[in-house]
Amino acid sequence: MDEAALKALLPGAIAARASSARLADGRAIVVIDATGLDPAAREAMEQAARAALEAHPAIAEARIAMLAAKTARRIIAVGSGKGGVGKSTLTVNLAVALARAGHKVGVVDADIHGPSVPTLLASAGERPIARDDKLMPVIGAAGIPALSMGHLAEAGQAIAWRGPMAAGALGQLIDAHWGDVELLLVDLPPGTGDIQLTMLQKYKPAGAVIVSSPQDLALIDARRAAALFELGKVPLLGLVENMAGYACPHCGEISDPFGAGGVEAAAAEMGVPFLGRVPLAMAIRTGGDAGTPSAATDSAEGQAFAAIAARVAARLTEIG
Template identity: 50%
Template sequence: MSEPLQNQISALLLPDTQFTLAEADVKVRAVDADGRVAVALTCGFPVRGIEAALREGISGLLAGEGKTLASLELNARITSHAVQPNLAPLENVRNLIAVGSGKGGVGKSTTAVNLALALAADGARVGVLDADIYGPSVPTMLGLSGKPDSPDGKTIEPMHAHGIAAMSIGLLVEQDTPMIWRGPMATSALTQLLNETRWGELDYLIVDLPPGTGDIQLTLAQKIPVAGAVIVTTPQDVATLDARKALKMFEKVHVPVLGLIENMAVHVCSNCGHAEHVFGEGGGARMAAQYGVPLLGSLPLEIAIREQGDAGVPVVAAAPDSAAARAYRAAARNLAVRLALRPRVAPSISASLLG
């Protein structure tokens, strides 16, 4: 093994993030055989989508040393990360990520679905639980209809779309039926939905929480084993004021906030290309700096995001090479790296022996 080369490779930036490979805790192994170098990287997050960029970066570095890249092996080892005290991770779900917002109308559900699709596109096994009980929009966004199956009358098979598993209260009731439920009934239904869905093996389960910071959100955050939370806001002060409340709520129930996502940050005119900050500029960055949490990404205000969501094929799936899809993928990669750096759940003795 060549330690100097390993150190140089470790200093490369991870694509779409502010992290070097070393800072992202990527294990680097480089073997130099007469100038032909075999490189193996082991990461705690999905890497399929960044293989080409990593290959290019490593090849360029080696070329500067008069060497060539003989092979590049990428291994993603996504483990379970610590949840709130007195709770244990779900058996088949390695990491549950809650997506919340201080208020409605900031694009939380759209963001949750596109983040899930972005993680899946990078090679992770992903599910989405629509916990927005009063406005379940995930079935529409994923183009799902019909009722899920229950093979044994006790558990439910999730529905699948665009490579991810999904479950929503909206799939179990008629589309125009209002959910006139009080807090305890709603939280009971959602915890049941979480625990009785046959998710299979998932690396990430994205939970789209109801907007706000009331009784339902608080109870869910206390009862569901969450590895990390993401808060969605728009740049204007009215939205960031409410997002601060969501951040404080997660802190109170000992759920680590992985970061903020600033939605509708900029609108680029499709005719002339003029960029305009319709909802103000930099609100997410200011809030992130004030509270010491990362800004995972800034997403555009773009008509295609709305159109594709309404059509049941979100923009990450419908137009993967678009600027909007790239922004979602960058946010998802930052989220995955932030989670990978969190404390891990200690494996059981039997799991350690098997591993």
């Protein structure tokens, strides 16, 4: 069922407000504009939409995200306990998936030691210009505006900023001309250092997403990152498991090189929502290297990112 067919299942007044709709594995994910509705009307609309969708035999479950237009920009921090778990990959793909669902999204790459957003969004080598003492974001792949430490340094040059300088540079990336961007996704460096603390104290994220691979060691560090956000009173939107389950390109057999289900179990144990899992997939890495994010496609990987984006959007609505 395509988007139009899904929307056609909704009562007219609701369909007019549906900004995106997709169906994967029997699960429908629909984003509805809740601007101007009071809480009771919003709840009623959500229930009516769910009932209409779940009445269809092809839809086992309907997930509805009711989003109200807000002019205030919200910062979403994406963190991880350790590097190499796919934090930057998730940040960029989440941004693309959220943009596809109708959100105005920007990306700040706060990873000063390993900036990778320029590559992931095919904007390496571009230099942001300044206007009125503020930076103008670079427009990357899929039209996503972004600013990275990597855009400010010469390519291939090591960035050896000390804490305070790095924190100052981060400020320039965040206090830039973000225009109508509503959700600013910040790709934090791994761990719990200076940048993360500055972020919490000065820029007060509306919520944080934590990424982990299923390995025990990554999970222990992810718990530490979660504890830092909780200490800073930043609501945890949830945990994402990345590099889960590898489908053999030859025989299709699914194997779990780093274990399976560990992140979901950890989320349950921590009392934090589990936002979903992203498979270990060659296409995600090659898309990253080429600056063509998988989330811009309708592939299985793209759908995984779309599902996570829908849950992030729903969580944002939930926490208000």
